[in-house]
Structure formats: C-alpha cells, structure tokens
Amino acid sequence: MAVPKRKTSISRKKMRRSHHRVTSVNILEDKKSGEYKLSHHIDLKSGYYNGKKILDI
Numbered sequence: 001m002a003v004p005k006r007k008t009s010i011s012r013k014k015m016r017r018s019h020h021r022v023t024s025v026n027i028l029e030d031k032k033s034g035e036y037k038l039s040h041h042i043d044l045k046s047g048y049y050n051g052k053k054i055l056d057i
Helices: 010-016
Strands: 027-029 036-038
Antiparallel strands (some): 027 036
C-alpha cells in the first residue's frame, strides 16, 4: 500500500487546490429593457440577442 513518506505542507496543499475557487458569473444589464441577463444569452423577456429580434414573444 502506498503511504506518503512526509506530511504534505500547507503550501503544497493550497497550490494543489488553487483551481477549486468559485468563478464569477458574467451578468450584464440589457440596454433596451434595463434588466439583468447572462452575456451571450438571449433575453427571454424581449427575445433580443445582439440587438436583433430572435424570438417572437
């Protein structure tokens, strides 16, 4: 059975877990309606994406 020879240092443990952070969500304010939406997503209330009408609501 594999057993570590030395204790893992705090620094090494934190370096290993450095990518476990929570990423922030990119929320933008819509220019036409003024509501918040995710970037690169269709605004479901108005049906617009990138200034063009995509959905008929």
